[in-house]
Amino acid sequence: YERLGVPVEMVDRIRVRELVPGMRVDDLRGGRFCERDGYGDPLAALAGLGAAARLAGAHLVEGAAATALLREGDRVIGVRTAHGDVRSERVLVATGCWTAALCATAAVGVPIWAYRRSIMESGPLPALMKIPLVVEWESGFHFRPKERVQRFAMPNLTADGRVEKGPATPPAAYPAAFEPLEVPPSLEPWVRARAAWRHPAFADLRIVDAWSCYYEMTPDDHPVVGAVPGVRGLYLAAGFSGHGFMHSPAIAQLVVEEMLDGKARTLDIRDLSLERFITGRRPFTATVL
Ligand SMILES: Cc1cc2nc3c(=O)[nH]c(=O)nc-3n(C[C@H](O)[C@H](O)[C@H](O)COP(=O)(O)OP(=O)(O)OC[C@H]3O[C@@H](n4cnc5c(N)ncnc54)[C@H](O)[C@@H]3O)c2cc1C
Incomplete structure (x- = not known):
């Protein structure tokens, strides 16, 4: 640091x-x-970035799924969308946990899969409105104020009740199946007990809302960023394994440098390349929160 x-x-x-x-x-x-x-609101950040991109001349098309990457030999030539083909010399795939399926249309194997995680929100607890985000490193349980309520994130639980901070093993093949987005019923009692153990203000914790969404995992919990080996013009920025919001400004800068200048200049990002999963090189220690 x-x-x-x-x-x-x-x-x-x-x-x-x-x-x-x-x-x-x-x-x-x-x-x-x-x-x-601190913490930020991802949707507000996205709206702000989108507006800034438009002001800088970008043309954004919403609600148009990319159904395939268009590839000719060793280079990408564009994208097929529900509204027609878009030809381009360079394509950046930044489609989160859906990346493996899209890249498979160009015969590019990308080991990214969806791993369900859940969030819960309490009723009002004004006494804790000013505390910082608290993370229990060993369990992954964390909480922070969101105005008058507390927002909790938690690990998954195995069938026999053990804490599972991240997936035990990668899937056998990609694209892998998605688990349904349902909050497992075992999580709320675990959160109530863990929260009450950690802070007496949570003794009578009332959970008023809960939802699940997907982490976009890779086998080493680090993203895949940069040029795709063997397919000229194709770039990836995906698989942030549950940490992508905070990394997004830096990754955007770096991947644009790589796309325009042939190499990221601000930092060396070669270790983040898809190459590591092709050759079996393992530069990172896997760690997920
Ligand atoms: C419960 C939970 C808590 C988290 N907490 C944090 C945190 O505290 N800090 C942090 O930094 N990160 C956190 N994350 C992770 C963070 O949300 C992700 O890492 C980040 O959103 C990934 O951004 P992305 O742009 O790569 O993918 P996404 O945000 O998934 O965006 C991908 C986009 O691509 C679109 N798309 C997919 N397929 C296609 C297609 N074929 N055609 C067109 N569009 C397509 C999708 O609709 C989506 O809009 C959390 C995630 C979860 C689930």
Whole structure:
């Protein structure tokens, strides 16, 4: 963190308790805290980026599914959409957990699959309106205020009730089947118990809303970014494995550099290439929250 100038502090449990008054800390060694961290609204951010792109001259077409990539030999020549073909010298595929299916239309294998995760929201808890986002690293359970309510994210549970922070194994083939988007019934009692253990303000926790959506996993929990080996003009930016919102400004900058200049200049992103899954190279330690 110091090398990159990010003001993250290691904090002891006394400081943790000052940051989140009343929270149980007797099972902690300490924590990490960055006072410049925060949270953003992804849909508002997307609307803002879309508006900025339009102002800069981009032509955005919504509601038009890309049904296939158009490939001629070793190069991509465009995209087939429900509204007709679009010819292009370069195509960036940034379709989240749907990327494997789209890339398969150009005979490009991409190991990205959908992994269901859930979110819950409490009734009003005004006493906790000012606390920072709290993450239990070992379980992946986390909570933060959203105005007067608390929003919880949690790991999945295995059939025998164990915590599963990420998928146990990748699927056998891609594109893989999608699990239905239903919140597993075992999660709410687990969240209520875990929350009550962590903070007495959650003793009578009332969950008023819950929903599931998909993480876009790769086998090493890191995204696939950059030029696709062997298919000129085809680029990927997908598979952020549940961390893509915060990475999106940097990834956009880097992938555009690679598309326009042939190589990302701001950072070396070669380790993020699809090449690692073709050759079996493993530059990253898998980690998911
Ligand atoms: C419960 C949960 C909590 C999360 N929390 C965080 C967090 O705290 N911080 C963080 O950074 N990230 C978080 N994430 C992850 C983050 O939401 C994703 O990593 C991010 O949205 C990925 O962005 P993306 O643009 O790659 O894919 P997406 O956001 O999935 O966008 C892909 C888009 O492509 C479109 N598309 C797909 N197929 C086609 C097609 N054939 N033609 C045309 N369009 C197509 C889709 O409709 C979609 O709009 C969380 C995710 C979940 C599920």
